[in-house]
Amino acid sequence: MGKTYSTEELVSRWEDQRYMKNLMGKYANCMILNREHEIFDRFWSKKTENLCLSFNDGAYKGAEAIRAYYEAEYRRNDLVAHLLQKRFPEKLGSLSDEELYGIGPFKVKPMSCPIIEIAEDHQTAKGLWYCQGAYNKVEGCGPVARWTWGYFAVDFTYEDDAWKIFNLMYVNDVDCICGQSWGKEEKPYPPLPEFQPLEEFKYPEYSVKKTIRPLYAPDRVLTKAPEIPVPYRTFAETFSYGIS
């Protein structure tokens, strides 16, 4: 740890850390509540160019692409709910579109083990979280729960008296069907005709399509976690969680 901080600076920096932990907790809650379409406006930077949202197999670059991804999650959630309505007319048939939205998917992405470093110049910060997740997105084979073991790695920028995300990497080591071993070949559930439209659903194309992190396989070589944030002065002097 290089710089020595005054008492007031120490308090501010503690409050900053708490704010970022709260922010990522709210991000996770938005996912649980199928409110992905609110995430961009709530949590992402509006003043930084070259925003980046990345996953195991690609990255969205720029505000427009990232917003389009979250909107696609909304459309997919909506599609799942309508397919369930069609399948269960007695239970869901009378619901309006608004009442129906949110039924079906359940995505719990708990954040643990935060390692946060705030730049000495207080303009940016970096955080790494472990995420032991569980979700059921509803797929072409219907509702199937999956475990995920992975990481959220985030770059934050300080703007308008608040911390905002400008790079977010959510990558997994494991994404496997609950009740099966992630070390063995997956035994998929058979497709169900009532959910076939989900097979045709397409997310927007990645801005950068490449393998950012391969999922675990028995022949995967040691694949290190996203880099641990270290104390730094300015963002130019540290690494980025963005993908180029």
Added chain:
Amino acid sequence: MANSRQYTDEELIQRVWDVEEIKKLIHKRVIYITNEMRKEELNDLWVQDPNHQKTASFGRNTGYYTGMDAIRDYYVVHHQKEREEQLKQLHAANPAIADVPQNLHIGCLSSHPVSTGLVELAGDGKTAKGLWYAIAQETEAQPDGTGKALWMPEKIAVDFVKEEDGWKIWHIVVSTDLVSEAGEDYSEQEVYHNYETNPVDVEFGTPTIAKLIHNTDFNWWDNYPPMPEAYETFSDAVSYGPEGYVRPALYGLDSKEGRNFR
């Protein structure tokens, strides 16, 4: 003795930061484990002061390794040898997996993400104690081309000491509650804990002080490792090292005893 001191604002925010630094340290350990950086973990995160190194300890349910040399021998050297042997076996079964250093740890994945942090900083600010829980998993490649994926939820209890360059791990107890293979019916396992076959016990080997310090057959009855309580200054009595272990006063019988009355 509980910590009942009054602190100035400057002292209090320093204590708040100390707790944050301690949490960060244990969170880094999570990543070091995933990255198979055991050697670096001992160098970066554990005590460096020679006096602390002498009394450092690494405990599991079946005892403690004491002193950094013994810890290093178990945690780094033995582990490395096991992984080298594992790679040889993988190579023998599948020559496409070359027996070269860059393939060491191939097909291995260890995640011990901690949660539920409970950190008590000593009143004198020189040491701290923490307890965490991890719904951990470890996966290892097998010669048949699959990975053996094991759930292993565990408590992790740690004593920390502040050295010149910051907080360091001094004593640790990783107390595994159970081991269950993913996708296999856990209820089909034999009821009593089997110390001969349990992979955690087998891997731990024969520690410096070999004794049962937590019996999982009785769930958390023996309360080891216990929650840290507020304290003024460090002593053997509060240690997560072997000197702090206290067997429940009225233990009664052990597993499988007292069954021949019929």
Added chain:
Amino acid sequence: MKSKLSLHERIRNANASQEVEKVKARHTYLHGRADATGEWADIWSRDPNCSWAHIFGRMRGFDQVWYGSVAQYDKMSFENAIELMKIYPETAGKDPRPLMEASVHTLVTDIIEVAEDGMSARGSFITPGVIHSTLTADQKKYCNVLWERYGSDFVCEDGKWKYLHEQVCPDILSRMDCLNWAAEEYARITAPEEKEAPPVTLGEAPPVTDPGPLHLPYSVLGKPQNTVPWPEPYHTLDDENTYTSFVKHQE
């Protein structure tokens, strides 16, 4: 970030935030040993406004919470211990409570706010939990996963932080090893004769003041519920900022 609090008040609140994390964690480890007495005797406020809520409803007031969460919970563990002793005599004489199971509700994703007045704090948490037991009456060990969300209010009494309100929101209950909580529910609701959903609590529901259901676990045919919305920055604990509305006592 700008704050209208004095430096002293900000330091007090930073410390308070850590203190409530500790209270919450103590709950987890005490509950893991089924030590309800340790929990409610030590880390809970005895304020008449204290409350504990689950699917089945909300217990209000310390005495009702104690009866439901301690007396009734202990009864379950004692009954279990009596059955265990018949099969595993070595359990005799041991504290019967932890022998029931280790119910470990881990704490992650904490969102914590301390009141500007420094007298209370609020937190929401996701709790990916495991519930396991080795020696059981049916001679099979088990490990379940129970994932929940918590909404918790805390108060500072004589310089010590205590629980005031807890609302528990179970979402997923399944076996850790070999079941699939979504596929199995879908199989259940599409079976020719739909069966009832399995219970997510042990034993009988205790007496409550506010009857449930106060939260519904995740269902393929339901919306994920926002029963314990995350806390926002606030000035003081009141009906606008609480996980349990306050009862107005008649003079």
